[in-house]
Amino acid sequence: GGWCSYTYDDLPISKEIESLAWKSIAARLIRAQYVVEPSNWTDFDVEKFYLNLLHQVEVFLDQNPTVCKLPKIAYDLIMGLNWHQIGMQRRSNWLDLHTMINGKVDALITELPEDVVPLGYVIKCKNRDKLKDRLAKRHIFCPVHWQLPNIINEDNFPESVALSQQCLTLPIDQRYSFDDMARIAEVVQSEL
Template identity: 30%
Template sequence: MKASDPGIGSEFGLSRAGGYRYSFSRCVPDLTPDRVSYVANGRAAIGLAIRHLRQTAGDGRDRALLPAYLCHSMIQPFLEHGLRIDFYPVADDLSIRPRAVANRVDDSTLVVLWMHYFGFGQPESPAPVLGEERPRVTVIDDRTHMLGTDLRAGLLLSDQSIALYSPRKWGAFPDIGLVAWPDKLLPSESLPRLTDRSYDHHFALWRLVGLLLRALYFALPVESLRRHSLRPLRKADALLDRRIRVRKASPVSQFLWHHWKWAEIWRSRRTNFRYLLENWATPEIRPLYRELPDSVCPIGFPVRTADREELRRHLISRAIFPPIHWVRPAQVPAQDFPGTAALAEEELTIPIDQRYGLGQMDWILEALCQI
C-alpha cells in the first residue's frame, strides 16, 4: 500500500473506491413484498417496531429484555419509547441460549431483542421456546450483521419475529433501515404505517454530503480532506444520538438499496476474511471465528487481544482504522455479565469490506506482525 492511499477502514464513500457497488439494473428485489417498512436508520427501525407493539399490546407491559453484548445505539430506542430494560447473558463465543433468555422473561415483558454477531447466525432460534411458554412476547430480531448472509439466502424475513436491518453498516447509504414484518404474527391489514410520511431531512442530508466528500477523499487522499469528509457524518450521528425520528428512508437511499450489487460485496468480504484466516500468524491476537461457513457473509474480521488500545494505536499509525464492537454501555452491569464485559474491553474488528483486495489484507497482516 502506498503512502498516498486513503488507508483501510473508517467511513464509506459514494464511489467505487469508497465501497459503493452500483448497477443500473435492479439487484435487490423486494424479497418480501408488502412486508417491509423503509425507515431512516436502524434505530428508527427499532423505534417503529416498539411503537407498534406498544400500541397493539394495550396491556401495560413495559419491559424489554436485551442481550448483554450490544452498543448504546440499540438501547436508545427502547428508552425513548418508555420501556424498562433488563439484560440476558451472551456466551464468550457470542452464542445465545434461548432457555437462558426465557428464564428471564416475566409477565411485564413486552419484547426480547435477539442478536446475531458479525454475520454468523445464532445456532438456535428463540421462537419455539418463547412461542410455547410466553406467546405474548414478541422477538425483535436485529439481523443487521446478517444482511449479506440473508441476501445470499434470498430472504429478508423471520417467520415468527420482527426482523431489522441497517444497510448503511455495509455500504454507502445516506439513510436507510428496514423492518420486515412476519406474516405469522401480523396479518397484512394490521401492518404499521408511518404516521409521519416525511423524511429525516437533516440526517439524510448530512450523511449524503459526508458520503460525497468521502468519495472525493478516496480520489484525492489528503489529510485535510479526510477530516472535512468525516465532519458531516459525525454531525448526522450527533443528531441521531439526541433524538430518534421515526421517518421514511429517502428516495435516494431506497433507489441505491435496490441497485446495490450485494453479490459482489458478498464475494469480496468472504475472500478477504478467508485470506486473513489462512495467513494468520499472531497467536496473541485471537480471531473470534476460526472457520467461515459457506453461507456466511462476515461484516468484519473480529479479533480479541488483552492489549487492544496498543494494537489499535499501532494499526492507526499504519493507516488501518479498526472499529470496536462495542464499548460496553453504562446500563449493562459488568459484575452481572463479566464475560461479555471483558470481551467489550478486548474486541477489535479488522476491516475486510468491498473496498479492499488481497494487497490490503497483506498490508494488515504485515502490520500485525510488527507489533
Template identity: 25%
Template sequence: MDSIIKVFKSKGTIVIEDITHRLLSEQPYCNESDYKVASLRKWFAIPSGGLAVKQKGKFSRQTLKLPLSSIINTKINAMSKKAEYIKEYEKKTLIKESGKENFSEMYSRFNKSLYLDYKSIEIDGVSRSILSTIDIYTIKKKRRENASYIHKAVKKFNNIKPLISNHDFTKDCPLFFPIRARKDIRDALKNYLIANRMYCPIHWPIPNEFCLSTDTSDVYQEELSLICDQRYDLYDMERLVNTIGGFFGTI
C-alpha cells in the same frame, strides 16, 4: 443467539431480534423470533434505511411518512464530504482537521434529528434507488473472501486470535471480522492501524449499568473488528495483515 431465543420463547416471551449482523448470511434470522429488525446503513452506503419484519400477521400501523429532504440532504452531504476528506487524507494533502470537523458536525445533526423524530418514517428515495441497483451476490462474495483471508492469516500471530474460532464462509457473511487482542495492546493496535489509515471499530462500549463476569468483561476489552467489506479486495486484506505484523514488530 438461536438457542437463547428458543429459551425465551419457551417461557412465553415476545422476542424482537436485531438481525443486522447476520443480515446477509444464509440463515439471517431465528425462526422463533416474533419480530426482526435490521439497520441497512451498516451494510450499504445509503443515507437511511432499516428493516422491520413481523413473523405472523401485519403491523398495526401501515402508513409511513416521508423523511424531511433537508435531513436526508444533510446526511448525503456529510457522506460526500467524508469521502473527500479520506481521499485527500490518503494523498496526505490535508494540513488541518477542519474538514473532519465539518462532516462530523453534519453527522451529529442528522443523528440528532433521527433521535428526535424516528417513528414511522419510510426510507428516502435516494437510498431506495441505490438498494434497487446493488449486486448482493458480489457483496457477499467479496466479504466472505476477505474474511476468509483474514481468518487464515491472523493465525500466525501469537497475541491475537479470531473472536469466533469456527467459521463457515459458505453460509456466513460477516459485517466485520472480530478478533481478540490482549487487553494491554488492543487500543495501541487500533491506534497503529488508524495511523496507517485503517479504521477498525470496537464493538461495543462496556455498558455501565450491568455487572459483567470476568470472561465477558475481557471480551469487551479485547475485541477489535477488522474491516472486510465490499469496498476492499484481497490486496487490501494483505496490507491489513502486514500492517498488523508491523505493529507486533514494534512491541
C-alpha cells in the same frame, strides 16, 4: 450505519433524516476518495472533515432513534448494489485475511460458515484502543462494536465486559482487494 426494515408503506418521511442521509453520503464519498488514494493521506483537514460529518450523523441517530421511511436516496443506493458480489468479496477478504493472520492474532471467529457474509474480521486484544489508534495512523480504520453502556454491572457480566473492551473489527468490506488484506495483515502484526 444501518437500518431496520419494516413492511409498512405509511411511515412518515423525515426531512431531518433525509438531510442526514445526504450528509452521510457526502462524508462517505469524501472518505472513499481519501482512503483509496494514498497521496491524499497527508491531508488531515480532509480526514478531519469527513470524520466530523460522520460523527454528527452517528451522534444524532444515537440520540434520536426515529421510525420513518428510509430516505429515497438511501433506498435507491441500496437497491442499486449487487449484494451477491458484495457478499462474495467480503467472504473472500475474510478468508484471505484469516489465512494471513490466523494463529498470530486472537480471532473471535475462527471459521466462516458457507452461508455467512461477515461484517468484518473481529480480533480480541488487551490494548484494543491503542491498537485502533496505531492502525488509524496507518490509514486502517477499524470500528469498535459492542460498546456497553456504563450501567452494565461488570461483576454480573464479566465476559460481556471483556469482549466489549477487547474486540476490534478489521475492515474486510467489498472495497478491498487481496493486496489490501495483505497490507492490513502486515500492519496488524507489526503493531501487536
